[in-house]
Amino acid sequence: MRKSKNVCDLKSCFLCKSCNREWLPFIDMYKQNRSFKKGEIIFSEGEKVEGIYFLFTGKVKVYKQWNEEKELIIRFAKEGDVLGHRGFGNNAIYPVSAAALEETVVCYIAYDFFLTSLKMNHELTYKLMMFYSAELQDAEHRMRDLVHMDTKGKIADALLMMRTQFGTDENGFIDMNLSRRDLSSFVGATYETVFKLINELTAEKAIRIEGKNIQIINEKKMRAYIQPTPVKK
Amino acid sequence: MRKSKNVCDLKSCFLCKSCNREWLPFIDMYKQNRSFKKGEIIFSEGEKVEGIYFLFTGKVKVYKQWNEEKELIIRFAKEGDVLGHRGFGNNAIYPVSAAALEETVVCYIAYDFFLTSLKMNHELTYKLMMFYSAELQDAEHRMRDLVHMDTKGKIADALLMMRTQFGTDENGFIDMNLSRRDLSSFVGATYETVFKLINELTAEKAIRIEGKNIQIINEKKMRAYIQPTPVKK
DNA sequence: CGGTTGTTTGACGAAAATCAAATTGAGTGG
DNA sequence: CCACTCAATTTGATTTTCGTCAAACAACCG
Numbered sequence: 193m194r195k196s197k198n199v200c201d202l203k204s205c206f207l208c209k210s211c212n213r214e215w216l217p218f219i220d221m222y223k224q225n226r227s228f229k230k231g232e233i234i235f236s237e238g239e240k241v242e243g244i245y246f247l248f249t250g251k252v253k254v255y256k257q258w259n260e261e262k263e264l265i266i267r268f269a270k271e272g273d274v275l276g277h278r279g280f281g282n283n284a285i286y287p288v289s290a291a292a293l294e295e296t297v298v299c300y301i302a303y304d305f306f307l308t309s310l311k312m313n314h315e316l317t318y319k320l321m322m323f324y325s326a327e328l329q330d331a332e333h334r335m336r337d338l339v340h341m342d343t344k345g346k347i348a349d350a351l352l353m354m355r356t357q358f359g360t361d362e363n364g365f366i367d368m369n370l371s372r373r374d375l376s377s378f379v380g381a382t383y384e385t386v387f388k389l390i391n392e393l394t395a396e397k398a399i400r401i402e403g404k405n406i407q408i409i410n411e412k413k414m415r416a417y418i419q420p421t422p423v424k425k
Numbered sequence: 426m427r428k429s430k431n432v433c434d435l436k437s438c439f440l441c442k443s444c445n446r447e448w449l450p451f452i453d454m455y456k457q458n459r460s461f462k463k464g465e466i467i468f469s470e471g472e473k474v475e476g477i478y479f480l481f482t483g484k485v486k487v488y489k490q491w492n493e494e495k496e497l498i499i500r501f502a503k504e505g506d507v508l509g510h511r512g513f514g515n516n517a518i519y520p521v522s523a524a525a526l527e528e529t530v531v532c533y534i535a536y537d538f539f540l541t542s543l544k545m546n547h548e549l550t551y552k553l554m555m556f557y558s559a560e561l562q563d564a565e566h567r568m569r570d571l572v573h574m575d576t577k578g579k580i581a582d583a584l585l586m587m588r589t590q591f592g593t594d595e596n597g598f599i600d601m602n603l604s605r606r607d608l609s610s611f612v613g614a615t616y617e618t619v620f621k622l623i624n625e626l627t628a629e630k631a632i633r634i635e636g637k638n639i640q641i642i643n644e645k646k647m648r649a650y651i652q653p654t655p656v657k658k
Numbered sequence: 659c660g661g662t663t664g665t666t667t668g669a670c671g672a673a674a675a676t677c678a679a680a681t682t683g684a685g686t687g688g
Numbered sequence: 689c690c691a692c693t694c695a696a697t698t699t700g701a702t703t704t705t706c707g708t709c710a711a712a713c714a715a716c717c718g
Contacts, residue, residue: 256565258573259653266565278565280558287562310554314547317554321543324557325513329520331564332489332499332511339571339613340491343674372697380572385674387698420492576706605665615707620666665714675704682697688690 224300228292234275237289241279243302247271250296251358253374254278254288265378266331268293268368270358277320279303293370341418343381344389348417350379351399355408365405457533461525467508470522474512476535480504483529484591486607487511487521498611499564501526501601503591510553512536526603571613574651577622579612581650584632588641598638 225248228234234245237257252269266288269275275298279286284303310317337349351366358368370378376386393399398413399406408414458481461467467478470490485502499521502508508531512519517536543550570582584599591601603611609619626632631646632639641647 256569257653258569262573262653264569264572266568278558278562281555281562282559287566310551314550317547317550318543321550321554321557322514324554324561325511326515328557328561328564329511329514331561331568333520335499335564335568335571336489336491336497338568339497340495382675383697384676384699388674391698420495616665617667617708618706621706624666659718661717663714663716666712668711669709671706671708673704673706675702677702678700680697680699682695684693684695686691686693688692 225297226300227295227297230292230294232292232296234290234292234296234298235286237286239286241276241284241286241303243300244277244306245275245290246299246301247273247275248297248299250298251293251368252290252296253293253378254290255377256288263377264380265374268354268357268378274323277324293374337418338380340420343379343385344392345417346379346381347375347386347389347393348398348414350375351406351408352411352414352418360407363405363407364409365402365407369404371404458530459533460528460530463525463527465525465529467523467525467529467531468519470519472519474509474517474519474536476533477510477539478508478523478531478533480506480508481530481532483531484526484601485523485529486526486611487523488610489521496610497613498607501587501590501611507556510557526607570651573653576612576614576618577625578650579614580608580619580622580626581631581647583608583612584639584641585644585647585651593640596638596640597642598635598640602637604637 226245228250234252235242247269249271252273252275253265254267254269254275255263255265257263269290275290276286278288310320338346341349354368354370355366358366361367372387372390373383376383379386390399390401393414394401396410396413398408398410398417400409401407459478461483467485468475480502482504484504485506485508486498487500487502487508488496488498490496502523508523509519511521543553571579574582587601587603588599591599594600605620605623606616609616612619623632623634626647627634629643629646631641631643631650633642634640
């Protein structure tokens with residue numbers, strides 16, 4: 193599944209599934225790998241956009257700050273995902289921050305170069321447009337969910353999403369080691385509340401916890417929590 | 426400012442600010458005007474995408490349903506805005522609904538035709554991509570705000586946003602006649618709560634209300650509400 | 659005029675945030 | 689390997705905010 197560790201093979205990256213042949217060697221000339229330790233910040237909200245990143249190995253959280261101690265995690269990125277494309281536009285300022293959740297290697301491409309390439313590679317531009325469209329749909333869907341679900345539903349939703357995105361290991365645990373603090377930032381609730389509700393979910397045998405690992409053992413129950421509350425007549 | 430009423434002059438539409446000359450007459454051949462009465466639904470969540478709309482006159486709400494009686498208004502559109510582009514993608518299904526808030530005329534372009542045109546008009550594709558990028562930034566910014574602001578802050582934010590988008594009339598009132606119910610759907614809170622908090626804002630002389638019209642009279646106070654709550658040490 | 663729909667208001671309860679404190683755990687330096 | 693520190697986890701008590709419910713009233717419309 194995983195390619196060699198030290199070379200960014202863009203064929204494994206999202207965008208390049210749609211790259212035409214001229215594009216691939218072009219990228220090869222300019223590619224540049226960077227690695228980040230766990231917890232290290234890849235780029236920060238408010239910074240000028242310097243480049244776009246393709247995630248080669250590792251996991252990353254993309255988040256927006258609220259105050260010094262609160263943030264909202266917008267999404268997670270894993271091997272093969274793109275980072276930093278949210279900064280595209282007139283004033284090329286990153287609207288979000290990205291931090292490595294574990295040892296991470298990214299393939300870095302300078303912004304100007306990428307922009308120029310977009311101008312030349314129309315198929316890529318088209319795909320990128322469709323990619324944005326899909327992300328916009330996701331974002332707005334999640335916006336609705338965060339507003340209308342209760343916290344337990346949001347937790348169930350978050351866990352189901354994470355399982356979809358990261359899959360499960362051989363024991364059935366969600367293949368991601370997320371701190372409770374990050375989980376609460378993703379869910380949009382306080383640390384303590386998330387903790388208590390996770391306990392409830394465990395008590396109800398909807399999930400199972402072993403150390404930092406979480407397994408969904410009753411999918412039906414989990415899905416029930418993310419249903420719109422039917423209106424009583 | 427406003428062009429003639431019965432012909433869709435795409436030059437007044439968002440996208441066409443970036444259209445090249447070949448594109449304009451092309452559109453002219455295919456354009457089709459449709460009008461909607463106040464409250465009428467332009468398209469619905471879950472429907473197959475039939476086309477894209479340019480709003481010629483009127484105001485529209487774009488929203489997502491939660492249950493039979495709750496929704497979240499994603500954004501408002503006014504004269505010159507695009508509608509329906511959120512449905513672009515693999516499975517061309519509208520992820521949102523759109524309803525006219527007042528008498529509305531749209532310029533309709535069939536989806537297939539628009540897609541084909543995108544393939545031919547790369548500048549347009551590029552601009553549309555950047556437009557998506559901007560919308561994604563907005564959506565995620567608002568997502569954070571909806572999660573972390575208290576309801577009063579969200580109301581203040583909503584009112585400031587609406588003033589920016591729609592401007593004010595000669596008396597200083599926000600130039601949009603939004604029902605309280607729609608305001609609460611935009612804010613993501615219940616009708617009653619919004620009502621009470623608007624009263625508070627009025628009592629504090631942050632806003633002024635006259636019938637259905639709202640004026641912001643103390644901008645500083647309003648802005649204070651949308652600040653991240655500083656963390657007490 | 660009834661009947662529906664939107665507005666206004668208060669009482670109450672549930673959900674979640676805040677606060678406080680105890681406990682564990684993970685590094686760190688000696 | 690052990691103490692030490694600091695961060696993360698766990699838990700309960702308390703408070704706040706907001707949603708729910710109910711009811712009265714105005715406004716609008718056929």
